[in-house]
Amino acid sequence: MRQAVSHTSIPTLPSTPSLVAGEHDRRALLAALTFIDKPPRSAPALAGWFEKHLVRPGWMRRPTHVTEAFSLPVSLGPSAPAGADEPELQEIVEAARYRVLASLRALMPPAADDxxxxxxxxxxxxxxxxxxALWEPCPREDEQLGDIVLSLFAADILSHRxxxxxxxxxxKTCLRIDFDPSRSGRTGCPEHEPTATINVMRRSRPPA
Ligand SMILES: [Zn+2]
Incomplete structure (x- = not known):
């Protein structure tokens, strides 16, 4: 039997061995990073992302619509007229993506808001x-897109805190995420200086 192995290249994927180590299942993280780095901006692209990263692994049933915050649900089904809801869908994807990144930023010290x-x-x-010790995502198909993507990060964070x-x-400036503090600190990126005061490695939150 042929094994179809596809190696997706994601720019922000950590090169640290702990991510690719065989015993860890990091598919949820890969799914979340794919959404963040290459946001699906059309109904077929978003439906394809759901299918590959959530439906096939058995974590979620196939959604027929997506929504975020106060947006009206946008159809993902094959019956949806092509391109009709594209601006609405892109707004949903952008809003969900921003909410996810803002949640990850809040997770950083000093707030460490989890x-x-x-x-x-x-x-x-x-x-x-x-x-x-391990968690997996199991969002419902009628949940907000941001919560679905956050469930992917949540499963991986709970498993590998x-x-x-x-x-x-x-x-801090553009919300770009990465996993290599040696490059631009923990709060910077190649284009933006890190915040000096909290550019430190931390393993745990201070006692309450
Ligand atoms: Zn930046």
């Missing part, structure tokens, strides 16, 4: 994945 993790657990968008505490970088 309420979106508890929200994902309470909302039933993540579940234990066999191994008690130390990795994020040590390596997650979110540019």
């Amino acid at each position: 309420r979106f993790l508890s929200a994902a657990i309470a909302g039933g968008r993540v579940r234990r994945a066999g191994n008690p 130390e990795f994020y505490d040590a390596y997650l970088c979110v540019c």
